Amino acid sequence: MEKCVPMAAGKNEDLKYEVSNNNNRINVHIPDDIAFSILSKLPIKSLKRFGCVRKSWSLLFENPYFMNMLRNHFLYNNNRHCSDYGGDTFLFLYEPLRPHYYRASFYLLSNDKFEDRIKLDLPPPFDGEDIAMYILSSVSVNGIFCLGKDTRRGIVNSFQAALWNPATAEVMGIPPSPDESVPPYRDPFFIFHGFGYDNVRDDYKLIRYITFFQVVDEEEDVPYEDRSYDPLLQIYSLRSNTWRILDVNIPDGYDISMIDFEKPVGVYMDGVCHWWGTTDFGNGEGYLVRLVVLNESIALISNRFKATTFHISILVELGVKESWIKLFIVGPIPSLDWPIAVGKKGGICFRQTNDELVWIDLSTQIIDEIGVKGERYCYQMGIYKESLLCIGGIND
Amino acid sequence: MAEEKSQASSSKMLTLKASDGVLFEVELNIAKEMKTVQAYIDDCEDIETIPIPNVLGKHLAIVIEYIKKTNEEYDAEFEKQWNMDDLQLLLLAANYLNISGLQECLCKAIAKRIENKSPEYVRKVFNIENDHSPEEEAKLRKEYKWAFEGVDKD
Numbered sequence: 001m002e003k004c005v006p007m008a009a010g011k012n013e014d015l016k017y018e019v020s021n022n023n024n025r026i027n028v029h030i031p032d033d034i035a036f037s038i039l040s041k042l043p044i045k046s047l048k049r050f051g052c053v054r055k056s057w058s059l060l061f062e063n064p065y066f067m068n069m070l071r072n073h074f075l076y077n078n079n080r081h082c083s084d085y086g087g088d089t090f091l092f093l094y095e096p097l098r099p100h101y102y103r104a105s106f107y108l109l110s111n112d113k114f115e116d117r118i119k120l121d122l123p124p125p126f127d128g129e130d131i132a133m134y135i136l137s138s139v140s141v142n143g144i145f146c147l148g149k150d151t152r153r154g155i156v157n158s159f160q161a162a163l164w165n166p167a168t169a170e171v172m173g174i175p176p177s178p179d180e181s182v183p184p185y186r187d188p189f190f191i192f193h194g195f196g197y198d199n200v201r202d203d204y205k206l207i208r209y210i211t212f213f214q215v216v217d218e219e220e221d222v223p224y225e226d227r228s229y230d231p232l233l234q235i236y237s238l239r240s241n242t243w244r245i246l247d248v249n250i251p252d253g254y255d256i257s258m259i260d261f262e263k264p265v266g267v268y269m270d271g272v273c274h275w276w277g278t279t280d281f282g283n284g285e286g287y288l289v290r291l292v293v294l295n296e297s298i299a300l301i302s303n304r305f306k307a308t309t310f311h312i313s314i315l316v317e318l319g320v321k322e323s324w325i326k327l328f329i330v331g332p333i334p335s336l337d338w339p340i341a342v343g344k345k346g347g348i349c350f351r352q353t354n355d356e357l358v359w360i361d362l363s364t365q366i367i368d369e370i371g372v373k374g375e376r377y378c379y380q381m382g383i384y385k386e387s388l389l390c391i392g393g394i395n396d
Numbered sequence: 397m398a399e400e401k402s403q404a405s406s407s408k409m410l411t412l413k414a415s416d417g418v419l420f421e422v423e424l425n426i427a428k429e430m431k432t433v434q435a436y437i438d439d440c441e442d443i444e445t446i447p448i449p450n451v452l453g454k455h456l457a458i459v460i461e462y463i464k465k466t467n468e469e470y471d472a473e474f475e476k477q478w479n480m481d482d483l484q485l486l487l488l489a490a491n492y493l494n495i496s497g498l499q500e501c502l503c504k505a506i507a508k509r510i511e512n513k514s515p516e517y518v519r520k521v522f523n524i525e526n527d528h529s530p531e532e533e534a535k536l537r538k539e540y541k542w543a544f545e546g547v548d549k550d
Binding site for chain 1: 533543
């Protein structure tokens with residue numbers, strides 16, 4: 001004899017549906033908490049648009065319960081590049097060999113743990129003792145890095161770059177641009193660099209912005225009116241192995257990341273290079289800002305100078321300044337000094353005031369030591385996926 | 397043998413009765429994936445038929461099939477067979493029966509389908525009345541103009 005027990009009224013008491021007579025549409029009513037589960041899986045652009053649907057949806061970003069769901073989805077559900085997460089993390093830093101003596105080191109970490117590291121030798125001329133070396137755009141594209149080295153003697157700048165595939169140890173130096181070897185009346189000063197991939201032409205490119213200092217030379221015979229001190233924006237293509245000048249107007253007055261410890265490297269994502277610049281020359285409120293790529297979005301990590309609370313905002317729509325949305329707050333955590341990079345699993349690498357690097361999980365704020373110390377401000381980190389791409393083979 | 401073992405532990409069958417009276421005989425371990433059902437089994441050991449008053453037979457059949465077959469490949473194809481109404485009803489069923497994997501799968505599927513749509517479309521899909529005043533809505537549309545670019549035509 002079967003025993004039927006009625007189910008007690010559950011959370012879906014208001015569940016009801018009826019089949020209406022016109023075109024068999026069913027009038028389903030989805031309660032808010034379930035609707036939020038659906039909404040939390042939408043891109044932020046869609047959410048902002050759907051604020052028009054009804055009042056409660058226009059207040060989603062002020063709803064802490066919803067924002068938690070949204071943050072979790074943002075961190076852990078990036079379906080697009082799930083395959084990338086099988087890669088390693090590269091870490092470029094200046095390690096102290098002895099007090100005040102630092103040497104550039106390049107590591108590959110698996111599982112973001114320093115104990116599972118492999119140290120790779122940097123290729124010449126990047127294996128020296130220069131302190132002004134970096135990875136352009138803090139990125140490896142299809143397993144290739146672009147290494148850069150600034151050498152300054154007084155106000156004279158020289159810049160060397162090379163493409164490097166650590167998996168094959170292939171190195172290819174980038175030739176200097178003819179506009180660098182400038183007439184004697186001017187000296188170049190490199191403002192910013194970028195490296196990226198042109199997927200339309202299957203080409204690897206460098207971009208560089210140079211301004212010029214006047215050099216006073218009594219023997220200079222180029223008349224003043226014929227001289228040019230105009231800044232130049234140049235782009236190098238690996239396919240053609242040449243530089244050319246881009247006719248683009250960089251607005252005056254932008255000072256690209258001229259805080260002395262921040263190298264002008266910027267970030268690269270999806271065919272676009274980004275740099276953080278400022279038009280504020282000292283009248284600002286003392287905010288420090290770090291531009292990073294967080295889960296397929298351009299993001300800013302910022303804090304007030306010396307404060308240990310960091311705000312993370314993401315740029316929802318490229319080119320739309322109104323689309324910066326603050327998504328995370330980290331801290332206050334007294335030991336934190338400066339953010340370094342974003343890791344694979346929803347974590348951010350920070351440098352602590354004791355020089356140690358740590359991971360902070362953005363959803364739990366749990367701190368995990370990486371186990372490495374280094375020189376202040378000279379760290380770069382990112383995702384690396386090994387490839388056997390032959391750089392030389394890309395030359396046409 | 398592993399096969400026999402699983403047979404033995406799941407040899408107990410349960411009957412689930414959908415809201416329209418359709419009966420489903422399922423193995424205990426399948427029924428247990430529905431946490432709501434599990435809770436009732438825990439409460440009353442002698443149950444043989446459990447009424448599921450909120451779910452139509454058509455949807456309960458789909459839910460049971462999902463539980464039996466779910467894996468990465470199956471989940472990826474699962475949602476493609478159903479229209480929006482069925483997806484929503486399945487979501488309500490999965491929510492009522494407390495099957496978290498299916499809820500996740502369905503929420504993602506519905507989100508994917510409305511991602512590029514207009515607010516009007518979404519209102520129709522969810523049967524929502526617009527409680528914004530015209531001025532409020534106009535203000536939102538102006539403020540988030542950038543979010544309206546590239547939207548699918550209704």
